[in-house]
Amino acid sequence: MEPVAIAGVGVSKFGRRTDARMDELAWEAFSEALDDSGMTQKDVDQFVVSSLGGWSSEFLPAVVVGEYCGLSSKPTMRVEAACASGSAAAFQAYVAIASGQADVVAAIGVEKMSESPMPTTVEFIGRAGNYFWEFENFGLTFPGYYALYATAYMDKYGAKEKDFAEVAVKNHYYGSMNPKAQLQKRVTVEDVMKSRYVAWPIKLMDSSPITDGAAAVIFANGNKVKRFVKDPVWVRSIGASSGTSNLSKRDGFLGLDAAVTAAKQAYRKAGIDDPRGKFDVAEVHDCFTIAEVLAYEDLGIVGRGEGFKLAKEHQTYKGGTLPANLDGGLKAKGHPIGATGLAMLAELKKQLTQQVGGQRQADIKKGWALAHNIGGTGHYAFVTTLSLERGGV
């Protein structure tokens, strides 16, 4: 297997970007990644575009983005793994390089969610499960899916709504220091508790916003493109799994089985016996506050039923057991579906190389970082480990 390094990253400003089309957003991120890597388009062998779409006008985002970014004629495809589409693009890039098929692959994630009226976008997200058996007659919404997990979790472990609110407070705190975040306002537990219910017990301020944005990561073969890989961050492993489309087919609602499987796979491939204390910083999938709590447990950082205590005890702030989402997370930074997984990797590369700085910079002691990206409600799961050390390959 060839060694895979992250050679450059770029992230657009996230938010309601009424000033930019999808391809323009993609360029904002990709041009930054080119600058970061010192490469030009000529150095890129392939590119892969992650985008969910439906709400945006362009039906073939890969070629639209390719033309705008000067990548036409190179092999490409669009990949979809719902909210984990960005990680699917990273996975594709990783496989292409590790297998020797390509030396440099650009993964570009983009989502233009405000291109349809808000009710259309909300409706599309609600269909991110099984349309025929669970949407047609029962009208679930995206927070509704996670709320099913939240009620089961609260009943089993005694967690309270205000415990979940702690996750929002933390992520808004870090988002307030991230100039690219959509929501840069700090909030209190009371603010979250006062916000209206969208799918009981999930409230508006437990939820990530609807976001336009793009992120790009340029992956490179560490043996062959050394001149570009100056401060390399190495992809040590990617674990991937999936879950049933129908929520009724799940055995239980206390954790996401796909995330557990993906995490175990990622740890095994990276030679990690115990993830506790292994990582300096993590990006976890907090589309809703309950999702971040489940992430702590599914990743094996704490046991079952302990995740909400970790949030309550502020153990996922900088300096805690596992500093998580120091960029504001999906909750405050924003959640442009197809870009999210790549934005996670972009943030972690900057964290590990200490380019973030200030109050958001994690203490980098072990040189390892962890990304946890979920598509739908555990329909897809990707867990990626990154390290400053190259490892055995």
Add this chain to the structure above:
Amino acid sequence: MTEKQMVEDANRRFMDKVRQATIDTGLPLVPDEKTLDPLYVSSRDLPLKFIIPVAKVRPFFDALREGRLTATKCKRCGQMYFPPQADCFRCRSSQMEYVGLSREALLMAYTVINVKPFSFMQYGDYVVAIGRLPEGLNVLAWMKGMEAAKIEIGMKLKLVINRREPEGVYTYWFEPA
């Protein structure tokens, strides 16, 4: 005004603005309400209406009309499927029988949909529940007949099969047992 009418009303006012801008300037450009950025409003509408084949699970719908909720059961290996599927992925047989499911369930998880999809805005807030049947299968459906605040995980439910208005379509839902 209902939620649905409010959304439709807002959309109508927006489209009036677009039409006026087109008459005045020859371009469908309107400023975004918050940022004032110019937005080009596409003239091409695409209503989505899905037409879904059910030939392979037709007996499920026939049984539903007769007031029975059914799963498919593989005649070769006995694997049961709900929602019903026509093919057994375990033994690759397509020889299925339809078996009636119990009407009792235990509540595993639920939520109240407060912010509804546009296509469900004709309803008031509704409860979506997942119940476990004695057969070991789960059913996801609405739960009616109980105040949301009184619902408790683990409570006994019964399945009801009937037409749901205003569509008048046969479906199934839970009620407290």
